[in-house]
Amino acid sequence: MTHSRTPGHATPRGLNRRALIKAAGASVLALGLGISTVQAAKLGYPEKEELIFGFIKLTDMAPLAIAYEKGYFEDEGLYVKLEAQANWKVLLDGVIDGRLDGAHMLAGQPLAATIGYGTQAHIITPFSMDLNGNGITVSNAVWEEMKPNIPKQADGKPVHPIKADALKPVVDKYKAEGKPFKMGMVFPVSTHNYELRYWLAAGGINPGYYAPHKGDTSGQIQADALLSVTPPPQMPATLEAGTIYGYCVGEPWNQQAVFKGIGVPVITDYEIWKNNPEKVFGITAEFAEKYPNTTIRVTRALIRAARWLDENNNANRPEAVKILSQPNYVGADEKVIANSMTGTFEYEKGDKRPVPDFNVFYRYYATYPFYSDAIWYLTQMRRWGQIAEAKPDSWYHEVAKKVYRPDIYKLAAESLIAEGKVKPEEMPDFATETGYKPPEKTFIDGIVYDGRHPTEYIDQFPIGLKADQTL
Amino acid sequence: MSRVITLFRNTLALEGQPGAGLNQWISRITLPLAGIAVFLMLWSFAARQIDTSLGAFPGPQAVATQFVNLYNEHVAEREKEAAFYERQEKRNAARVAEDPDYVPKIRPYTGKETFLDQIGTSLVTVMSGFLLGALLAIPLGIAIGLSPTLSQAVNPVIQVFKPVSPLAWLPLVTMVVSALYVSDDPLVSKSFLNSMITVTLCCLWPMVVNTSVGVASVDKDLVNVSRVLKLSTLRHVQKIVLPSAIPMIFTGMRLSLGVAWMVLIAAEMLAQNPGLGKFVWDEFQNGSSQSLSRIMAAVLVIGFIGFLLDRSMLWLQRRASWDKSVATS
Structure with a gap:
């Protein structure tokens, strides 16, 4: 090495200097080695390259469509086929029995499957697909009856957000007439079910309890409004047929109701809980264990797709709308999808308002699987009796850690940062991130949610089971 | 009359x-x-x-436009497919350069099935299901027709299963297939098997019944001739039974194929198995302003293919039977 040939001085000071130089050389060497070990640890080739992913026709499946169309899956050496599924149950069963390798899932699905509510299977998620994106729509007739109860703005349009207080007199009237007030949601453990329940309960309407320990999974015990399952794409048709008076569903099925003139969206989930976590990408724990590289690579492709969707302040959204309107993806008309994907939301026909964060795919660390998000869903399952017995705080944390896998996300994100495909500031600080968001104060009823203390949170609701209450 | x-x-x-x-x-x-x-x-x-919530009901013109669209989509998809294989070859080459032990593999195209692809899938499925049905039903029908004892024994079972809507079988078939057909590298997909077996189950009965009736009603004189000549059972079936029963067998097959085609579309819709039925269902779910005209286009194609299938069976029947008067439309 050059510095070893440097003529040294026989003084102690010179020796020191030489020693210093040597040390510096060694550290340069170490740095070099360090780089080469990073290269050695470079992400391996995927163990499984041909994959089939399932999705439901909703705009929030966008990261999958974009990862496919923009070649992000292929960049990872993955050959992915995307298949629309008939409903959430078929989709979940597909992932469990291996017909599908992974799928666009409701956040509650991996949690419910893992704790054995419904079909028992250990499903995990390394990637959260989006924030917000749902709405609650009521039929024209119900809207006309609700309208007198809603305060007006100066321009005569209703003041938003509309609380379920405005719906309560209508529900009471139906009840008095002996007509059950029926509403649709997409799945018993869906975000939509919990959001609809949250909104109804915040307005004093009891959406009913589940009692799985007694074999009652209809969720209609003591209910003022009766909720039942309808697959998302069939919501508008079911509303039109008069089978239900309202529903909570993802896009484009609220905008579709406006477009068809059969119903009026009254509130978006953004107004029920600002930036609420929505869909996740679910795979079996077995899949992640058997194919670790594939799992990381899928996560990488999805992170890049989500980034593309939000890039330059939603600049790519019009292109995304075009892709999603293809019949093999969401397939609804472009203008219907565009209504919600491009930062506006049309409530009553002609009442289009800006909701820039209605669909968030990447901003606000939307793709990171936060434990506190998982725990919120568990608290709602407990609140409505799907989890029949009292559980200690520790149980909530354990389940969240079993299902939500920020460790996989971290590997994927760090490798993307190293390749310069993602900027470090777009990601949470992995060194300090605990997976628990700070207490959230943006709920429509003003109740603060802190994921660290789930049982305390459950006890705060006026309608709902208390943490230690059993039906 | x-x-x-x-x-x-x-x-x-x-x-x-x-x-x-x-x-x-x-x-x-x-x-x-x-x-x-x-x-x-x-x-x-x-x-x-007729004004639906998806716009006006499609007229002939809208449907004609859709036929053009569907064809164009097919062409566009084939171009995408070619690009897919090209990219894949490049990627494989790059990997071989980096990792010489790697044995490159060409994976099938991952894009969507076009309308024309779906027609192909449905045709293959219906023919496979139908042929499997014929292979099972005709020998069974002959056996039943030859032996009154067997006929009496099997009759109640046939009478019970014959009126069952094949769609009722579908959930059972799906579960049994996914339980029994486990393979890491399956030859055919499960969804194909599900549709095919459902088709087989429902086109079985008309063939069994018609074949057995045809066999049982063979001219007594001919049967006596066979007895006198002391023909073996096999020769008896070959020389006497089959030639006389062929018109009835083909009538059964024609009925079966018609049923099979109708059932297949319904099964594909219900089980989301690839094919024309899935195409119709997907379009219904999409609920776009184009959906109804695309569904109508599919309806016409389904009808036309059903007609062609029937005609080709008729043609076969004419070729195969000696009594041409039986084989009329």
């Missing part, structure tokens, strides 16, 4: 007469054309009266 039949016979008989040839020929062309024209006019008129 008998007068109608006589009239019908006379019309048929006319075909052979040279004098009536030209008139006959003209009416054979013009009448169907007039029928189609009237139908199109009625359709077009009715369509404009």
Whole structure:
């Protein structure tokens, strides 16, 4: 090495200097080695390259469509086929029995499957697909009856957000007439079910309890409004047929109701809980264990797709709308999808308002699987009796850690940062991130949610089971 | 009724007469054309009266446009497919350069199935299901027809299963297939097996019944001849039974194929198995302003293919039977 040939001085000071130089050389060497070990640890080739992913026709499946169309899956050496599924149950069963390798899932699905509510299977998620994106729509007739109860703005349009207080007199009237007030949601453990329940309960309407320990999974015990399952794409048709008076569903099925003139969206989930976590990408724990590289690579492709969707302040959204309107993806008309994907939301026909964060795919660390998000869903399952017995705080944390896998996300994100495909500031600080968001104060009823203390949170609701209450 | 039949016979008989040839020929062309024209006019008129929440009901013009669209989509998809293989080859080459031990593999195209692909899938599925059904049903029908004892024993089972809607079988078939058909590298997909077996199950019965009736009603004189000649069972079936029963067997097969085609579309819709049924269901779910006209296009294609299938069975039947008068449309 050059510095070893440097003529040294026989003084102690010179020796020191030489020693210093040597040390510096060694550290340069170490740095070099360090780089080469990073290269050695470079992400391996995927163990499984041909994959089939399932999705439901909703705009929030966008990261999958974009990862496919923009070649992000292929960049990872993955050959992915995307298949629309008939409903959430078929989709979940597909992932469990291996017909599908992974799928666009409701956040509650991996949690419910893992704790054995419904079909028992250990499903995990390394990637959260989006924030917000749902709405609650009521039929024209119900809207006309609700309208007198809603305060007006100066321009005569209703003041938003509309609380379920405005719906309560209508529900009471139906009840008095002996007509059950029926509403649709997409799945018993869906975000939509919990959001609809949250909104109804915040307005004093009891959406009913589940009692799985007694074999009652209809969720209609003591209910003022009766909720039942309808697959998302069939919501508008079911509303039109008069089978239900309202529903909570993802896009484009609220905008579709406006477009068809059969119903009026009254509130978006953004107004029920600002930036609420929505869909996740679910795979079996077995899949992640058997194919670790594939799992990381899928996560990488999805992170890049989500980034593309939000890039330059939603600049790519019009292109995304075009892709999603293809019949093999969401397939609804472009203008219907565009209504919600491009930062506006049309409530009553002609009442289009800006909701820039209605669909968030990447901003606000939307793709990171936060434990506190998982725990919120568990608290709602407990609140409505799907989890029949009292559980200690520790149980909530354990389940969240079993299902939500920020460790996989971290590997994927760090490798993307190293390749310069993602900027470090777009990601949470992995060194300090605990997976628990700070207490959230943006709920429509003003109740603060802190994921660290789930049982305390459950006890705060006026309608709902208390943490230690059993039906 | 008998007068109608006589009239019908006379019309048929006319075909052979040279004098009536030209008139006959003209009416054979013009009448169907007039029928189609009237139908199109009625359709077009009715369509404009029906307003659905997805816009007006599609008329002939909207559907014609969709046929063009569907074809263009097919062409575009094939181009995407070519690009896919090109990219894949490059990627494989790059990997081989980096990792010489790697054995490159060409994976099938991952894009969507076009309308034409779905037609192909449905046709393959229906023919496989139908052929499997025929392989099972015809020998069974012959055995039942030959032996009154067996016939009496099997009859209740057939009578119970015959009226079962094949769609009721579908969930059972799905579960059994996914339980029994476990393979890491499956030869055919599970969804194909599900549709095919459902088709087989429902086209079994008309073939069994018709074959057994055909076999049982073989002319007693012929049976006696066979007895006198002391033909072995196999020779008896081959020389006496089959030739006499062939018209009935084919009638059964024609009925079965018609049923099979109808069932397949329904099964594909219900189980989301690839094919025309899935195409219809997907479009229904999409609920776009194009959906209804695309569904209508599919309906026409389904009908036309059903018609072609029936005609080809008829043609086969004519080729195979000695008594041509049985094989009429």
